[in-house]
Amino acid sequence: MMAKQLNQRQAQWSLYLPHFDFVLQHRPGKSMGKPDALSHRSNHGTGADDNSDVILLTPKLFAVRVLEGLEFTGPEQDILRDIRQGTKQPKEEPVARAAQELRKSSTRSLRSAEWSERDGLLYYRGCIYVPNTSDLHRRIVSLCHDTKVAGHLGCFKTLELVSRSYWWPNMSWYIGMYVSHCDLCLRTKIQHRLTSGELQPLPIPDERWDAISVDFISELPESGGYDSIMW
Ligand SMILES: [Zn+2]
Numbered sequence: 001m002m003a004k005q006l007n008q009r010q011a012q013w014s015l016y017l018p019h020f021d022f023v024l025q026h027r028p029g030k031s032m033g034k035p036d037a038l039s040h041r042s043n044h045g046t047g048a049d050d051n052s053d054v055i056l057l058t059p060k061l062f063a064v065r066v067l068e069g070l071e072f073t074g075p076e077q078d079i080l081r082d083i084r085q086g087t088k089q090p091k092e093e094p095v096a097r098a099a100q101e102l103r104k105s106s107t108r109s110l111r112s113a114e115w116s117e118r119d120g121l122l123y124y125r126g127c128i129y130v131p132n133t134s135d136l137h138r139r140i141v142s143l144c145h146d147t148k149v150a151g152h153l154g155c156f157k158t159l160e161l162v163s164r165s166y167w168w169p170n171m172s173w174y175i176g177m178y179v180s181h182c183d184l185c186l187r188t189k190i191q192h193r194l195t196s197g198e199l200q201p202l203p204i205p206d207e208r209w210d211a212i213s214v215d216f217i218s219e220l221p222e223s224g225g226y227d228s229i230m231w
Pocket residue numbers: 145146152153179182183184185
């Protein structure tokens with residue numbers, strides 16, 4: 001949310017609206033013909049350049065995002081400490097080593113701008129790079145998925161939460177595997193898919209050669225120029 005320069009009319013509304021307990025709800029323009037026409041009255045002035053730096057919709061009008069409070073407290077402090085230690089060992093850390101060489105190289109390529117270093121942490125596109133040491137990947141995903149405040153969200157929401165602060169190669173795959181194998185989720189979450197029906201066997205033919213069915217087993221390792229079997 002950004003502070004805007006309000007004209008006089010907007011400033012007038014910003015003083016008037018706090019008297020009400022309201023929720024903003026979007027309605028498509030075509031269903032708002034009359035109010036829209038009224039808002040275009042020619043005697044509405046545009047105002048001078050006063051009322052600057054005013055926030056029309058204050059943060060208290062919006063739902064608080066509780067999970068943002070998770071950042072850098074308690075266990076996350078330990079994680080940050082281990083990330084610092086992990087990134088300092090470039091021998092075991094090919095990604096950190098490559099990134100550091102990229103940043104040191106005299107030919108500044110476009111990619112080198114994506115990496116930066118602050119407080120002993122390596123950043124990729126503004127997110128902390130997490131080395132594959134000290135079980136860090138699992139600890140971070142666990143923090144963003146298993147804790148009570150995280151609430152065992154699904155793959156995409158967990159990924160969104162982790163990617164607010166962290167990055168490592170194949171992160172989305174790792175989080176997908178983690179969430180899909182979470183014991184508590186598997187035992188307690190409701191399956192929204194239709195239950196798979198029973199197998200429908202083919203009707204039994206009345207006589208021989210009445211019906212012929214074949215199965216193909218394909219994409220086998222090639223043998224003598226062939227990779228499929230007709231059964
Ligand atoms: Zn879970």
